Amino acid sequence: MKMKNNTKLIKKFYTTASAIILVFMLGSCTKEEFNPASMEEFSLYSLADGTSYFIKVAIPENYNPINEKYATIYALDGEENFDFVANKCKEISNKLAVSNVLVVSIGYGKDRSIDYTPTKVSSKTGGGPQFLNFIETQLIPKMEQDYSANTTRKSRVILGHSYGGLFGAYAFSVKNEIFGNYILLSPSLWFDNLVTFQMEKGNRENNKSRKQLVFMGIGEGENSGRMQAPFEAFYQTLRDNYPDIKLDKNRVKNLDHLGSKNPNIVKGLNYYFQNR
Amino acid sequence: MKLKKITFLFLSFMAYTNSFAQNNTSKIAEKKSTVRQLTIEPGIGIHTNFGTDLILSNQIQWNPNRYLSLASYTSFNINNPFQRDFNGIKTNYDYSINQKIGIGTTFYAKKSSHTFLLMAGVKYSSFKETIDDPNFNKVSASINSFSPDYGLMYSLKKGLGKYFFTYRMYVPLYPWPIKGSDSNYLDGNLNNITLEVGIGINIK
Numbered sequence: 001m002k003m004k005n006n007t008k009l010i011k012k013f014y015t016t017a018s019a020i021i022l023v024f025m026l027g028s029c030t031k032e033e034f035n036p037a038s039m040e041e042f043s044l045y046s047l048a049d050g051t052s053y054f055i056k057v058a059i060p061e062n063y064n065p066i067n068e069k070y071a072t073i074y075a076l077d078g079e080e081n082f083d084f085v086a087n088k089c090k091e092i093s094n095k096l097a098v099s100n101v102l103v104v105s106i107g108y109g110k111d112r113s114i115d116y117t118p119t120k121v122s123s124k125t126g127g128g129p130q131f132l133n134f135i136e137t138q139l140i141p142k143m144e145q146d147y148s149a150n151t152t153r154k155s156r157v158i159l160g161h162s163y164g165g166l167f168g169a170y171a172f173s174v175k176n177e178i179f180g181n182y183i184l185l186s187p188s189l190w191f192d193n194l195v196t197f198q199m200e201k202g203n204r205e206n207n208k209s210r211k212q213l214v215f216m217g218i219g220e221g222e223n224s225g226r227m228q229a230p231f232e233a234f235y236q237t238l239r240d241n242y243p244d245i246k247l248d249k250n251r252v253k254n255l256d257h258l259g260s261k262n263p264n265i266v267k268g269l270n271y272y273f274q275n276r
Numbered sequence: 277m278k279l280k281k282i283t284f285l286f287l288s289f290m291a292y293t294n295s296f297a298q299n300n301t302s303k304i305a306e307k308k309s310t311v312r313q314l315t316i317e318p319g320i321g322i323h324t325n326f327g328t329d330l331i332l333s334n335q336i337q338w339n340p341n342r343y344l345s346l347a348s349y350t351s352f353n354i355n356n357p358f359q360r361d362f363n364g365i366k367t368n369y370d371y372s373i374n375q376k377i378g379i380g381t382t383f384y385a386k387k388s389s390h391t392f393l394l395m396a397g398v399k400y401s402s403f404k405e406t407i408d409d410p411n412f413n414k415v416s417a418s419i420n421s422f423s424p425d426y427g428l429m430y431s432l433k434k435g436l437g438k439y440f441f442t443y444r445m446y447v448p449l450y451p452w453p454i455k456g457s458d459s460n461y462l463d464g465n466l467n468n469i470t471l472e473v474g475i476g477i478n479i480k
Contacts, residue, residue, distance in 0.1 A: 032458070190362065190363045190365055191363075192363075193363045193364055193409070194363060194364060194365075194407070194409065194411075194412060197412055198411075220419050220421055221401070221421075221423075221464060223355055223356070223370055223401065223403045223419070224356070225356050225359055225360065225362050225365065225367040225370065225405060226362050226363065226365050226405070227405075228403075228405045228417035228418075228419065229365050229405035229406055229407045229415055229416060229417045230365065230407065231417065232415050232416070232417040233407050233412065233413065233415035236413075236415060251419075253421065253423075254421060254423035254424075254450075254451060254455070255451060255455060255461075255464070256463065256464035256467075257463070257464070258460040258461075258463035258464065259451055259455065259456070259460055259461045259463065259464055261460055262456060262458070262460060263455075263456075
């Protein structure tokens, strides 16, 4: 009798545990997808670094290339972030009743750590200048020619997370004339002994009179000993030295490096749509 | 890929321990030597973030009957103790304190017992970083925060006497699925799986 009860208890336990694990696994598999009917894809060969990049473009509802020019968000780590960014742009622009943007997903070329880092400290870093050159001289002109993208600096946004955020800060510092808006999420500003700070300082005189919008986001739980202080320092540098900047920052409560990404994308896009 | 690998390893481990427990339950059901009513289990451990955190912990477990287990778990985590200077960024301090309670069940084998618990509680984290490089302004950032903490605990007790060997594995679930349900929200969890060993003391 006792053994029978034990067996029942064990069975109940396994059923409950299996259900929890199943829910856990199913939940972790969910991923937002953008409507493929509103999307176009192509590959673009980079003359600067000899790599092909897979590009996806989210087309706004009621897209009217003849009469309208569209602001453009260039999303780094496009294979990871495109669907989420494109869906949120649609939601936010609808909510605010403002014109939506073209979202351009830039896929991986050689390696993200090569493409997104500004200096060479190993064989896996230092392709940032070539990648930025590719965006400036090939991708942006193609978007303007084929997709009715607005040609002004203030209508271009770059959005990046982690090394992508570092690349955004690098673009801000050394080629500020390309983008007028920067969404920098958990930027790896620690890279190469804070080299981006030196680049920012070196180009500050040229850049500080330009109008720009910068949103910086990070997770409160990013305690790897390298993220928080540079984040704060870069924020303070921009706040104190750029009189024409629209600047905001956000620390997502209780979330870490990856967990804070999507909440900060939403915050950053809202800030952009409300302040552009 | 990393998520799949860790999930596979975790499920394999669970399956192994479960089948082990199940096989042995019937054989030694009446043995009392591994049945303990109240234990204190201090331990030391690491997180799965490449072993860069040091954990000092204690679990008090009370089994009101053979298959019902209640536990209180406390830990003090010293985070990144071996890397306090990185690229001119100094970590002034970095620690967290966890307090959780849990409910679950225990299976008994010949010389060991296996407890599975659902735990919930609170975590306090505090850290401060400073840019400490003569080429840059000295800028600090500090974080002090409370967060929920819930997850699954597996506890192994091996030995028959008053003192016994303990091993614990805690898989945190928060912020999943409260803050979000995609795999991004699990990344931190996979880095913060707790692995601990210690010596348990049988009180009752």
